[in-house]
Amino acid sequence: QLQLQESGPGLVKPSETLSLTCTVSGDSFSNNNYYWGWVRQPPGKGLEWIGNIFYSGSTYYNPSLKSRVTISVDTSKNQFSLRLSSVTAADTAVYYCARYWQNYYYYMDVWGKGTTVTVSS
């Protein structure tokens, strides 16, 4: 059964870079039917799409975050990662990694449990 697990620091200082990793287990990460990516949820608010990546390295980012976001993939480790630079308190959120189906239909069908990141000095 496919599982996704987020990992990374729970506390990041303002102006620094947030770095998270998602480890995929239970399926081939290089399955070419799927993309892999990130969604976040600020406390008490709704969902915000961050971006996603194909195993070959093609990336797509939320235009509002594009200047600060990098998503990368390490197929040898079945992992993909998120880097968000120059963080502020507004980046405090639960960060979810997810698997995306993007072929005629577009949706996120498997999600990690999420990891809370707080931006504070």
Added chain:
Amino acid sequence: EIVLTQSPGTLSLSPGERATLSCRASQTVISSYVAWYQQKPGQAPRLLIYGASSRATGIPDRFSGSGSRTDFTLTISGLEPEDFAVYYCQQYSSSSYTFGQGTKLEIK
């Protein structure tokens, strides 16, 4: 960017009743690009509906989706206690995803 507006913000119903949740898009959306998710407190979202009307694996048939162009609906017929949660619609266009702000379905 296509904006999704969900209504109502909060829906108060009793178990056994029918829930109708609306998602309106600021521009026409391709139906196959529309999905619905359920989120319970402290949990990740769960895919319910994709392609506007197709149920995801393991989703009970009391959940149904419909709609086209700018108006999409999630219907839950015969609410069960476990259905009380927050529901989000999602669309994809121009290589980006957006979500609605959510509808909270609460027990009356």
